[in-house]
Amino acid sequence: MFHRKNTTIIFDHVAEINSQKEYWYFRADGEDYADFIQNGYIGINWNLISASDIREENLEYLRKSIITNSYKYRNVPYDWLGSGEKSSVTKTINKLFTFKNLKKGDVILIPSEETDQFSIGEIADDEIYTETETCLSSGSYLKRRKVNWLKTSVKHHYYNSLFYLLKHSHTIVSIKQHADFIDSLMEELYLKDGDCFLSLRINKESEISLTDLKDLFDNYLGLISKVNTDFNFGEKIDATTVKLSLNSPGFINIKLPVGKSLIITSLILSMFLNGCTHEEICVRINREKIPTEYIPYMDSIQNIRKNLEVENDSIFDRLTNNSYGNSK
Numbered sequence: 063m064f065h066r067k068n069t070t071i072i073f074d075h076v077a078e079i080n081s082q083k084e085y086w087y088f089r090a091d092g093e094d095y096a097d098f099i100q101n102g103y104i105g106i107n108w109n110l111i112s113a114s115d116i117r118e119e120n121l122e123y124l125r126k127s128i129i130t131n132s133y134k135y136r137n138v139p140y141d142w143l144g145s146g147e148k149s150s151v152t153k154t155i156n157k158l159f160t161f162k163n164l165k166k167g168d169v170i171l172i173p174s175e176e177t178d179q180f181s182i183g184e185i186a187d188d189e190i191y192t193e194t195e196t197c198l199s200s201g202s203y204l205k206r207r208k209v210n211w212l213k214t215s216v217k218h219h220y221y222n223s224l225f226y227l228l229k230h231s232h233t234i235v236s237i238k239q240h241a242d243f244i245d246s247l248m249e250e251l252y253l254k255d256g257d258c259f260l261s262l263r264i265n266k267e268s269e270i271s272l273t274d275l276k277d278l279f280d281n282y283l284g285l286i287s288k289v290n291t292d293f294n295f296g297e298k299i300d301a302t303t304v305k306l307s308l309n310s311p312g313f314i315n316i317k318l319p320v321g322k323s324l325i326i327t328s329l330i331l332s333m334f335l336n337g338c339t340h341e342e343i344c345v346r347i348n349r350e351k352i353p354t355e356y357i358p359y360m361d362s363i364q365n366i367r368k369n370l371e372v373e374n375d376s377i378f379d380r381l382t383n384n385s386y387g388n389s390k
Contacts, residue, residue, distance in 0.1 A: 069293070069326065072325065072382070073322065075380065075382070075383070076253055077380075078253040079245055080167060081254050083168050083169060084164075084168045084169070085168070085236065085244055086160075086235070087171050087236075088170050089234075090175075095174050095175050095181075098209070099181055102186075103206045103209055105202075105204075106158065106161045108128070108205075109202075109203070110127060111128075112192070113162065113205055115127075116162045122140075125140040128155065129143070129151060135150075169182065169241075169244060170184070181215065182212050182216065183209040185209060186210045213247060245261075246313050247261075250376065251324075251328050251375075251377050256320065258319075258321020259315050260328050261313055262313060262314040262316070262370075262373075263372065263373040265311045265370075270370065274366050277366055278314075278366045278367075281359045286318070286323045286324055288355060289323045290322075292353070295320075297319070297322060298319065299318070299323065302318045302324075303316075311371075329377060329382075330356070331377075332376075332377035332381075334352070334364070335363075335364055335367070335374065335375075336375070336376075336378060
């Protein structure tokens, strides 16, 4: 099929997601969404407050600035405000601090103006940068963070329920509890905390057959076990777990500790299901020499994936393309 010596190169091409990064939902103000995407940044308002002003010892100044420059508040000292007004001022200050404290590599999810789609990116700088008003070529925000957009204009049914939970939230809110969903959209196959994850994106809108699910897991587990034995990986295949988010559509995350068997299985299946378009790689891997005992598992997985309307993946191209990096 293909030489074991090539597997090291393949493993190097699997994306590795840092489990220490944070995940944030950032709500843009209407038309700002397009400008954020086009120009690679996110921005926050309150231009009268500079980035250097946002520090703990400057709390009184921040309160005064917000009170005296917003129609929402009576122009009185902070201590004279009602509890609701104080809470509102505090929320604004917290937004500014959260924006300042975003770390390079943190994941940002922002909804479009119509909230029917979203984009995912990573913070690309270590601190706020400031656009001068004279050099402001786009948008209206002076305080900005650079963003590398990884996925834009994404539509996914799971997002509808996520957005419903967050639509009344602040400008910036932590969504680390939804990291599995966001990771599975950024990468189809990835490593995290020493585990390997394979994400299957289910598009079927009608009810899902329990038999199909059982057969899918049985055949994946059978093929993973075969690969583990043939490649002498010595992995504990019985430690394989699965996480489901099946809202018809939804996704399935298969997890295996270390995961070399899952990586090779995913590579073989991706080539088998989607075809091989790279002639040199086809010769090296030699699709025609897939062990015959693999074929029943692969045929069954192909049929079940078709029934579940699983999206075609790009795993084969991802793992055999030298231009890809190996971490996120």
